[in-house]
Amino acid sequence: MLIASYNPAGMGDVLVVLTAPAAEHTFEQKENVVRIADEQNMTLGFNFLHASTMLDLPETAGQVFLTSDDVAKLNAVLVEAGFEAELVADETPKFVVGYVEKAEPHPDSDHLQITTTVVDNDERVQIVSGSPNMRQGIKVVVAKVGAMMPSGLIIWPGALRGVASNGMITSGRELRLPNAPQVPGALILPDDFAEVGTPFDVSSAEAQALFQ
Template sequence: MNIFYNKQGIGDVLLVQLQTETPEKIHPEQFGDVTLIKDGAGEIAGFNLFNASSYAEISGNKQVEVTEELVTVIQHALAKNNIDFVLEVDFSPKFVVGYVEAKEKHPNADKLNVCQVALGDEHLQIVCGAPNVEQGQKVVIARVGAVMPSGMIIRDAELRGVASSGMICSAKELALPDAPEAKGILVLPEDAEIGSAFEVKA
């Protein structure tokens, strides 16, 4: 779940995104202060909560940190507007330290590599175009559902016929101070803990 708020730009509205993909066709339904946004299959893809500041104290301008407290408040707001829908939220970190276990050339693209990355108990296959990615590195992984500082949402993808789940990040993509201009992923120190959260400022 991703939550956005921009009072100056669009008013006192909380934008809640539940699906990583934007539906091709949307069907809005209004219930009091809530507009449900359903996809073509009738599933709730997201919703807008109007008069948001009357339900919760919201700080920031753009992406809002998803906390258990905020989810509880939003759940109560849905109930108050007669919407019977339970929010299921993954609170696991979206930016984590990963370990490149294996790297092989992409079968259909000279400048891409297919990497097998460990995040503790979880393993991902990620297609990476960085020239400096190598087996044995500790790196920052943006998992599916992560919102990059640029506003881009990480989604499951297929690059030249090979599935990719997540992104190996550069310092520039993470908006780190003094990030180098040269292309290449951020390689972390040896003592970085695999699977631990990596703090990224939206």
């Protein structure tokens, strides 16, 4: 898993790269690289200082989608600083059109539902959803594990009330789509919007027009 973000106004010229969920951690700096590791010395991520000298980065804050070439450059920086080249590129789409194949009540909640949701490559994932309009047989937008929401929230594997949940079925509000209702509820896509597994681009004309 590889999630990168850049916020020059808030953090300066630092590229933050995460490879695992946050935990109790330690820091080790060598040259322009800070390695973040847990108590078992497993790498949680890296901070690359003076990052604009390493990669061509955007001026606006937000997620940075690293290409294989970008990752190769960062691995070269790691080796030069004395760390291992352990970053692995991940260019798979993290927001996709999904299909809720099954939705069942959570055994320990009166509002959560456990869904079996089809995503890309006909993969089925279990996602726990609290959306009041959740039901089987609908097309939705799925933020897969490894996605970063517009708010900065990162989707990691987790559990809700003791039930595993691997991803998030999103609302238009959470995706910050224009004119989306500012109330809880999954974004239900038209049946003819796109095939299941199609990457969902928030900035596309089709997505921007959903609430027009």
